[in-house]
Amino acid sequence: MDTASLNSTLLHRGAEADLSLATIGPWRVVVKRRVRKEYRNPILDERIRHDRTISEASVIHEAKTAGARVPSIVGVDIENNAIVMTHLAGTVARECLDDMGKSEAQKLLRSIGEQIGLLHTAGIVHGDLTTSNVIVSPSGPPFIVDFGMSRRSIEAEDRGVDLHLLQRSIIASHRQNPSSMMNSMIRGYEEITGMKVASSTWRKAREIARRGRYFAIR
Amino acid sequence: MICLGIESTAHTFGASLVDANDRILTNVNSTYRPPVGVGIHPRKASEHHATVADDIVRTALSTTDGSAIDPDIIAYAAGPGLGPCLRVGATVGRALSSFLKKPLVPVHHGVAHLDIAMSIAKARDPLAVLVSGGHTSILVHVGKKWRVYGETQDITLGNLLDMFGREARLPSPGGASVGREAMKGQNLIKLPYTVKGNDVAYSGLLTAAATLLRKQSNLADLCFSLQETAFSMLSEAVERSLVQTRRSEVLLAGGVAASPRLREMIGSVAEDHGSSFHPVPIEYSGDCGAQIACSGRLAFESGVKISISDSFVTPRWRMDEVDVPWIPRA
Numbered sequence: 001m002d003t004a005s006l007n008s009t010l011l012h013r014g015a016e017a018d019l020s021l022a023t024i025g026p027w028r029v030v031v032k033r034r035v036r037k038e039y040r041n042p043i044l045d046e047r048i049r050h051d052r053t054i055s056e057a058s059v060i061h062e063a064k065t066a067g068a069r070v071p072s073i074v075g076v077d078i079e080n081n082a083i084v085m086t087h088l089a090g091t092v093a094r095e096c097l098d099d100m101g102k103s104e105a106q107k108l109l110r111s112i113g114e115q116i117g118l119l120h121t122a123g124i125v126h127g128d129l130t131t132s133n134v135i136v137s138p139s140g141p142p143f144i145v146d147f148g149m150s151r152r153s154i155e156a157e158d159r160g161v162d163l164h165l166l167q168r169s170i171i172a173s174h175r176q177n178p179s180s181m182m183n184s185m186i187r188g189y190e191e192i193t194g195m196k197v198a199s200s201t202w203r204k205a206r207e208i209a210r211r212g213r214y215f216a217i218r
Numbered sequence: 219m220i221c222l223g224i225e226s227t228a229h230t231f232g233a234s235l236v237d238a239n240d241r242i243l244t245n246v247n248s249t250y251r252p253p254v255g256v257g258i259h260p261r262k263a264s265e266h267h268a269t270v271a272d273d274i275v276r277t278a279l280s281t282t283d284g285s286a287i288d289p290d291i292i293a294y295a296a297g298p299g300l301g302p303c304l305r306v307g308a309t310v311g312r313a314l315s316s317f318l319k320k321p322l323v324p325v326h327h328g329v330a331h332l333d334i335a336m337s338i339a340k341a342r343d344p345l346a347v348l349v350s351g352g353h354t355s356i357l358v359h360v361g362k363k364w365r366v367y368g369e370t371q372d373i374t375l376g377n378l379l380d381m382f383g384r385e386a387r388l389p390s391p392g393g394a395s396v397g398r399e400a401m402k403g404q405n406l407i408k409l410p411y412t413v414k415g416n417d418v419a420y421s422g423l424l425t426a427a428a429t430l431l432r433k434q435s436n437l438a439d440l441c442f443s444l445q446e447t448a449f450s451m452l453s454e455a456v457e458r459s460l461v462q463t464r465r466s467e468v469l470l471a472g473g474v475a476a477s478p479r480l481r482e483m484i485g486s487v488a489e490d491h492g493s494s495f496h497p498v499p500i501e502y503s504g505d506c507g508a509q510i511a512c513s514g515r516l517a518f519e520s521g522v523k524i525s526i527s528d529s530f531v532t533p534r535w536r537m538d539e540v541d542v543p544w545i546p547r548a
Contacts, residue, residue, distance in 0.1 A: 013491075015461040016454070038490065039453050039483035041446045043406045094462075128415045132462055149415065165415040172358065172365045173462065211371050 001075035003031050003082040016052075016148060021087065028087040029074050032056075034148075049081040056147045057083050059124055066122030068115055069143045088143050093134035098175050109181045110188035111141045116162060117192025119144065120201070125158040126150045130169035159197075160204025163189075167205065221518065222278065222289035222314070223511025226307030227299025227327045228351060229258050231267040233278035234507030235287060236515055240337045243287070245508040246278040255387050257380070264302035271310050278507060289320060293514020296324035297532030298352060304531035312526050321523045323514045326540045327505070328353050329364065330513035331498075335471035336547055337512050339496035343546035345465035347456055347484060348537075350472030350505075351376030354452070355537060356416060356459045359545045364537050367459045368416025375474050378420040378448055385428045386437060391504075393474050396441045400479070403442025407435065411447055416459050418451045445479060453483045460491050470497040473504045516544045 008022035008031055017034045034049040036042075053076065060083075063070045071085035093112070097105055112134055119126060126133070127149030135143040151158065166185065171178045190198035220243070225232040232247035250266035252258055280286050294311030297304060315322035331353070332346050346357045346364070354375045356368040373381070376393065383392025388399065407430065410422040427444045431437070460468065468488035474480060481497045488495035502508055520543045 013461075015458040037453075037457075037486075039486040040450050041406055044411075044446060044450055047408075048411070128458070130415070130462060149413065161414050165417075168367075168416075169462070172360065172367055208371070 001077045001084065003033065003077040003080050003084060006031060014146075022084075024074060024084070027074065029084050030071070030087050031082055031084050033080060033082040050078070052148050053078065053081045053083060056150065059147045059150045059152070060085065062122065062152075063119055063124055063144075063147070066118055066124070068118040068122070069137070069141050070147075071143070071145065088135050088137070088145070090135040090137040090143065092132060093136050093142065094131040094169075094173060096136055097131055100176075102176070102180070105176050105181065106184040108136060108142065109184040112144075112166075113185035113188025113190075114192050115141060115144050116166075116185075117189045120159050120162070120189075120197065121193055123152050123154050124150060125153045126162050127158075129162045129166045131166075131173065132169070156200045156204045157208075159201040160208050163201060163205035164208045167209070219290045219515070220287060221291040221293055221323075221511045221515035222275075223325070223330075223507045223509070223514050224275070224292070224294045224307045224311050225327070225505055225507045225510045226267050226303050226310075227295045227297070228303055228505060229263055230505040231270050231274055231306065232505065232507030232510075233275045234511040235278060235289060236508065236511035238515070240512065240515075242508045242512070244278045244280075245506055246274050247506050248274055249504075251390055254389055255384050257384060258300070260300040260302045263300065264306050267303055267306040271306060274507075275310060275314070288318065291323055291514060291518045292318070292320050293323040293325050293510050293517070294529075295327045295330065295510050296530070297327065297535040299327060299531075299533060301531065301533045304533060308529060308531050312529055316526055321518065322526060322529055323518045323522055324524050324529060325510045325513045325517060326535060326537065327510070328355075328537045329540055329542055330509040331471045332357070332364070332469065333513040333516055334502050334509040335469050335475075335496065335498035336545075338499055338502065339469065341467045341469050341496050341547070343465065344467035344469040344496065345456070345460050345463055345493070346469045346471065347452070348472045349375045349452070349470070349474035349480070351380060353472060353537070354418070354420075356456055357537065358459075358463045358465060359542065362541045362543050364540070364542055364545075366536075366538050367463060368418070368455045371414065371417050371419045372421040373424065375420065375448060375452060376472075378424050378444075379474065381424055382427055382431075382444060385431055386441075391473065393477055396445055397477050397479065399438050399441035400445045403436070403438035403440070405436070405439045405442070406446060407439055407443040409443055409447045411451060413451050413454050416455045416462075418455050420448060420451075423448060445477075449477075449480050449483050452480075453487050456484055457487045457491070460487065460493060466493050468493050468495050470495070471503065472498075476500045476503040520544050
C-alpha cells in the first residue's frame with residue numbers, strides 16, 4: 001500500500017507521527033505516518049520508525065481480535081512508515097475528563113479499566129497509556145489508540161507500567177480526584193481480568209511509582 | 219536584600235551572593251575530583267568540603283575591592299544528596315545564621331537547578347528538563363508543585379555517563395569525556411533503547427555498553443553510540459511530554475545540560491513544536507552556590523525559613539514533595 005499518492009489533510013501533529021485524514025472508498029481513514037526526527041541519528045531514526053510501524057499495526061489488529069475498542073487496520077505502508085486505519089468519532093479524554101461530573105468521570109474510568117483489562121488479558125500492554133490516548137465515544141465504550149509503544153507481554157511489570165502511566169497522567173493533567181478515578185478504573189479492570197491479575201498489576205504499578213528518584217520510603 | 223547560598227550536596231562546595239533583582243554578585247565553587255576510574259567517596263568529598271568551606275565562603279562574601287558584604291538571608295542546600303556532604307553545608311549555614319542573626323532557608327537542590335536556569339532565561343512556566351548526576355526528570359509546574367511528567371526508572375543520565383566514563387578510564391566528569399570521545403566516532407552500534415511512556419531506563423544501556431567496551435569495541439564509536447542512544451531516548455520522552463503539556467517554553471538545566479549534543483537535540487524538539495528553548499548557561503549548569511542563593515531568595519520571599527533546631531538535611535527528597543509557590547514567574 002502506497003500512502004504517498006493518497007489525497008489527505010493533516011489532522012494532528014503528535015509527538016512521533018503525523019495523523020492525516022483521507023477517504024478510501026466508503027471509509028474515512030486516518031493515515032499515521034511516523035516522521036523523520038531531526039534530532040535523531042538517521043540510522044537510529046529509521047530503525048525506530050520501521051520497527052514501531054510494524055509492531056503497532058500488528059498489535060492493533062490483535063487487540064481488535066481480542067474484543068477491545070481500537071481502530072481497524074486498513075493497510076500498512078512500510079516504505080513510508082505509515083499505517084492506515086479507520087477514523088474514530090469522539091473526543092480525546094484529556095479534553096473532556098475535567099468537564100465531567102464526578103459520577104460521569106467515574107463511569108468513564110471504569111470502562112477505560114475494562115478496555116485495558118481486555119488488552120492485558122490478550123497479552124498486550126499499551127506502553128503509553130495516558131488520557132491523550134483514550135477517545136471517548138458517543139456510542140459505546142471508549143477507544144484506546146496509539147499503540148506505538150505497545151508490546152506483547154504477560155509480565156505483571158509491564159501491565160503495571162500501563163496503570164502507573166495512566167495514574168500519573170491523571171495526577172499531572174487533571175483536576176479530578178486521582179484516587180477516586182483510579183478506584184473506578186481498577187473496578188472495571190478487575191471485572192475483566194479477575195482479582196488475581198488485577199491485584200498483582202496494581203501492586204506493581206505502585207512499586208513502579210516508588211522507583212522514581214529520592215523516595216524516602218521504598 | 220542579599221542572599222548567601224551554600225551548595226554542598228555532592229562533589230561541589232560553593233557559596234554565592236544573589237541580590238533582590240536576581241543578579242549574581244559572586245559565585246565561588248570548588249569541586250572534589252576523584253582519581254580516574256573511581257567514583258565520589260562521600261566521606262572524602264565531605265572532607266574536601268570541610269577543608270575549602272572557610273575560603274570559599276570568605277571569598278563569596280567579599281567584593282572586588284576587598285570589603286565584606288553582610289548577607290540578609292542564609293540559604294543552604296538541604297537535600298537531596300550525599301549525607302556527609304550535605305551536613306558540611308548545613309553546618310556552615312547554621313553557624314553563619316546564628317552568628318549574623320539572619321534567617322536560615324532550606325533549599326531543594328533540584329528545584330534550585332531549575333530556579334537559576336529560569337531566572338537567567340526569564341522563563342515563566344516551562345516544561346523543565348533536569349539532567350544531572352542526581353536527577354533525570356521532565357517536570358511541569360501545576361498548583362504549588364513541580365510535577366514529574368517523566369523520569370528515569372533507574373539510574374540518571376549523569377550516572378550513566380559517569381559510570382561508563384569510569385569503566386573506560388576517562389577522566390571525571392564522565393559526560394564531558396564521553397562527549398569528547400563521541401566527536402571522533404561515526405559508526406552507530408546497536409544498543410538497547412528503552413522508553414516506557416514518558417519514562418526512560420538507562421541501566422540496560424549501561425550494561426550493554428560496558429560489555430562491548432570489555433570486548434574491545436572502538437571507544438570513539440561506542441561513546442558516540444551511547445550518547446546518541448541515551449540522548450535520543452530522553453529527547454523522545456521530552457517530545458511526548460511537550461505534546462501532552464503544550465508548554466510554550468522548554469528549559470534545560472543540570473550538569474548534563476552542558477552537553478552541546480544534548481542542547482542541540484532538546485533544542486530541535488522545542489523548535490519542532492513551536493516552543494522557545496532555554497538551556498541554562500554552561501557556567502551555571504553544574505552544581506554551584508548561585509543556584510542555592512537564587513532559589514533561597516525566592517523561597518524566603520514566599521515565606522520559607524527554618525529554625526536552627528529544625529534545620530535537618532534530607533538525603534532523599536523528591537522534587538514533587540516541595541512547595542514552589544513562586545512559579546509561574548512574573
